[in-house]
Amino acid sequence: MAARTGGGGSLQVKVVLLGEGCVGKTSIVLRYVQNQFNDKHIQTLQASFLQKNLTINRRRLCLNIWDTAGQERYHALGPIYYRDSHAAIVVYDITDEDSFTKAKNWVRELRKMLGDSCVLVIVGNKSDLEKNKVIQEKDAQEYAASVGAKHFYTSAKQNKGIEEMFLDLSKRLLEKEGNNSNPSSTNPSSTRRPGGITVTDDSIRTDRPSGGGGGGGGGCCG
Amino acid sequence: MFYERCKELSSTLTPAALGLPVDYSCPYKETIEKLNTMSQQNTPIGKLYCLQETIDNIQIDVKNHFKSSLRIGEPVPLPSDDLISLLATIIVQANLNFFPSDVYYIENFHWPFSEGEKLSFVLVTVRAALEFIKSADVDKYLPTKQKKKTSLPSRVTPPIHSSLAPPTVPPSLLKLHDEEEGKKEVPPLNETLEKLKRLRMIDDNIVTDRNNMSTKPEKQEGRSFFERLMYDDGVMSSVDFPSPSKS
Numbered sequence: 001m002a003a004r005t006g007g008g009g010s011l012q013v014k015v016v017l018l019g020e021g022c023v024g025k026t027s028i029v030l031r032y033v034q035n036q037f038n039d040k041h042i043q044t045l046q047a048s049f050l051q052k053n054l055t056i057n058r059r060r061l062c063l064n065i066w067d068t069a070g071q072e073r074y075h076a077l078g079p080i081y082y083r084d085s086h087a088a089i090v091v092y093d094i095t096d097e098d099s100f101t102k103a104k105n106w107v108r109e110l111r112k113m114l115g116d117s118c119v120l121v122i123v124g125n126k127s128d129l130e131k132n133k134v135i136q137e138k139d140a141q142e143y144a145a146s147v148g149a150k151h152f153y154t155s156a157k158q159n160k161g162i163e164e165m166f167l168d169l170s171k172r173l174l175e176k177e178g179n180n181s182n183p184s185s186t187n188p189s190s191t192r193r194p195g196g197i198t199v200t201d202d203s204i205r206t207d208r209p210s211g212g213g214g215g216g217g218g219g220c221c222g
Numbered sequence: 223m224f225y226e227r228c229k230e231l232s233s234t235l236t237p238a239a240l241g242l243p244v245d246y247s248c249p250y251k252e253t254i255e256k257l258n259t260m261s262q263q264n265t266p267i268g269k270l271y272c273l274q275e276t277i278d279n280i281q282i283d284v285k286n287h288f289k290s291s292l293r294i295g296e297p298v299p300l301p302s303d304d305l306i307s308l309l310a311t312i313i314v315q316a317n318l319n320f321f322p323s324d325v326y327y328i329e330n331f332h333w334p335f336s337e338g339e340k341l342s343f344v345l346v347t348v349r350a351a352l353e354f355i356k357s358a359d360v361d362k363y364l365p366t367k368q369k370k371k372t373s374l375p376s377r378v379t380p381p382i383h384s385s386l387a388p389p390t391v392p393p394s395l396l397k398l399h400d401e402e403e404g405k406k407e408v409p410p411l412n413e414t415l416e417k418l419k420r421l422r423m424i425d426d427n428i429v430t431d432r433n434n435m436s437t438k439p440e441k442q443e444g445r446s447f448f449e450r451l452m453y454d455d456g457v458m459s460s461v462d463f464p465s466p467s468k469s
Contacts, residue, residue, distance in 0.1 A: 012339070026301040046281055047299035049343040064339060069303040069350065076357075077306075077350045 010053060010060035013173050016082045018110070019091035020102040021070035024125040027156035028091065029065050032166055054170055061170050078106075079113055087119040087169055094124040094153070095132040100140070107147050119172045120149035123165060127153040224322050227355065228314045235314050235358065240307045248287035250312050253279040257316045260324060266332035269324055274344045280308050302347075309351040310358070325352060 005011055017025040026047045033050050052063045068081040082088060088110055092103040103122065110118060122144045124135060137153075144151035150168060154161035237246045256279050260272040281300055300308070313321060325348060 021303060026299075030299065046278070046305070048302040048305050048347070049340060051340075064343075066343060067302045069306055071303045074303060074306060074350065074354070077353055080346050080349055080353075 010062045011174070011177060012062050012064065013086040013177075014064050014066065014084060015087045015089065015169070016066045016068055016085045017089045017091060018068055018078070018082065018103075018106045019070055020093075020096075020099045021072070023070070023091045023093040023096070023099045024156050025070060025089075025091050026067050028089075028123070028125060028154060028162055029067050031156045031159055032065075032162050052166075056167075056170055056174060059174055061174060063166070063170065078109060082110060082113065082118075085114065085118060087121070087173055088114075089121045089123055089165070089169070090149075091123045091125050092135065093126050094135050095126055095129050097134050100135045104143070107149070111147065116148065119169060119176060120147065121165060121169050122147075122149045122151045124151070124153045125156060127160060128155040128158050224355075225317070225319050228317065231314045231355065231358065235311050235355075237308060237311055240311070242304055242307055245288055245291075246284055246304060246308055248283055250280065250283050250308075250315075253283050253312055254316045257312060257318070261318070261320070266328045269328050270332060270341050270344060273328075273348050274341060276312070277305070277309065277344055277347060280305065280312070284308075305347060306350045306354060309347060310354045313351055314355060322352060325349065 017029060019025050029050055030047055033052060048067045050065045050067075052065065054061045054063065066081060066085070069077060088106075090103045090106050090110070092099040107120065107122070110120070122140065124137075124140055141151050150172075152161055152165040152168070154165055156162065238244070253276055256272065257276045260269050260276075263269045263272050284300065318324075325345075328345065329349075
């Protein structure tokens with residue numbers, strides 16, 4: 001599905017976070033946004049839906065990040081969450097083999113429902129627990145390559161790898177969108193010019209719970 | 223049908239029974255009030271904004287509850303799993319007559335501008351909560367219930383209440399919704415007390431029927447019909463559209 005261009009010319013994309021419960025999906029997304037927020041903002045934050053604006057090479061991108069339910073009892077609800085998503089981050093816990101198997105199931109399901117249209121990232125979280133690691137990097141990398149995904153290690157606890165992962169995802173999304181919308185004039189390498197990439201975090205919006213009135217919220221970012 | 227299902231679940235489906243952290247076990251009074259105002263909204267977008275405010279209010283209630291318990295720090299922001307569970311418990315307690323119809327109305331008549339944005343998320347979360355309510359296995363949460371209410375006998379089977387209910391409990395007593403008072407009013411009859419005790423579940427289910435239309439046999443029929451539907455119908459994605467006359 002092609003991404004929509006919202007107000008202010010920013011590209012609206014839907015990113016879903018998938019994975020078993022307790023692998024750290026929520027921690028990842030919170031960590032990603034929390035750094036841009038001071039503590040007093042975090043209290044009004046809902047972890048299940050967050051928006052983040054980025055400008056990469058003068059192209060504006062609005063990530064609508066959906067944290068999905070990972071518990072088994074909500075498994076059947078998966079499709080209504082990842083419908084129409086442009087990118088998916090499938091998270092597993094490097095210390096839990098079962099979570100990797102589940103991640104594979106998610107990927108299979110995603111591919112079945114969305115085809116190859118969706119940018120896929122596989123994330124091994126809790127990389128700070130290296131000594132308890134049971135999923136070998138080689139296996140994970142090979143698997144990711146086999147499904148056309150990129151693999152990253154992150155640690156929400158130590159804030160490692162998360163920024164890079166989202167940045168790579170955003171770049172791939174822009175690249176893909178560029179190819180979709182204007183295949184002849186877009187040069188994919190333009191977003192990879194060494195030293196030429198400018199990444200700016202724009203203002204970040206989350207809808208505030210106290211935001212009153214029926215008419216106000218819900219507008220797009222930018 | 224949905225209304226009856228909510229009645230059935232209202233005593234069982236609590237944040238604690240769903241295994242949620244103790245921080246989330248608060249009354250959600252304001253949130254429920256907010257949700258109840260949805261029926262006053264006429265437009266799909268108005269209803270959707272109302273749902274958005276409801277969801278936002280959950281976080282506020284959790285925060286206030288956390289503060290009132292005099293603990294240090296802040297509660298963690300709600301992850302999706304907990305949000306769905308909490309929303310489900312709130313919907314169940316809100317006594318909404320036509321909730322699935324409203325959701326169906328929103329889904330089919332709102333201007334599809336919000337794909338990928340917050341309102342879209344709100345709608346999906348509400349649908350998820352609805353599906354959860356429809357498919358939740360009541361018996362699964364029963365052990366917690368029994369622990370909480372030790373006096374409660376195991377689930378009342380249909381033959382018992384159909385045979386006992388109409389002659390022994392006057393409708394006015396049922397309407398009182400105050401079992402304690404009911405017990406005081408009919409103290410000498412041990413037998414009646416016993417029956418009343420057994421009837422507690424039915425009482426919960428029937429008392430606050432707004433239209434005051436449900437008589438025992440109808441109720442009986444409705445439940446079994448619903449249960450049949452629940453267990454036979456494996457399709458999760460369809461939204462039920464109860465006709466007003468049934469609820």
